[in-house]
Amino acid sequence: MELFNDASLPLPNAELELHAQWLAPATADQWLAELSAHTPWQQPQVHIYGRQLPVPRLVAWYGDAEASYRYSGLTHQPLSWTPLLAQIRAQVEQAVGQPLNGVLLNCYRDGQDSMGWHSDDEAELGANPLIASLNLGGTRRFDLRRKGGNRIEHSLPLQHGSLLVMRGPTQHHWQHQVAKTRSPCAPRLNLTFRLIKPSP
Known part of the structure; x- marks a missing residue:
């Protein structure tokens, strides 16, 4: 298992860039405090193997008015x-050099909050989607x-103030997770x- 730290990541059939210190620490601290305090967090239920279970994070x-987003059976x-x-x-x-019209905020309250294996390959993201992931707060491992x-x-490691950019064929060939710890x-x-x- 390799561990990458910064810049372009040499992953076959993928285009990934990690900017470990994309934000100044003071800006990252300010954004973290404001978003933590004022975001109307939800914990939706998902249907897994015949059971309704809460997603393990908030x-x-x-987004823009037209940017409804469906994943894990939820719109x-x-x-x-x-x-x-x-x-x-x-x-x-x-x-990243392109427009973006939606953002999903995830709150991992502690090491038991997680994100399971998946690819961001929903039809509404297009053929080769760009996903820009800004990280604030505690460091978590991205697999x-x-x-x-x-x-x-x-x-x-996705550290406080870092920006991970995934684009090109990445979602066709790779899955990612943030595991419990x-x-x-x-x-x-x-x-x-x-x-x-x-939608067409």
């Missing part, structure tokens, strides 16, 4: 952009495995910006 979906209607989220979106758009495989092939970890917010494309 979430909120913001999320966007909340309107706050001034802070609009500011963050503009900075992320400048960094990658090939689709159809069971072995973790790559891992990287027994190690002590501070609460973490993750903002995943994306471009939702209208």
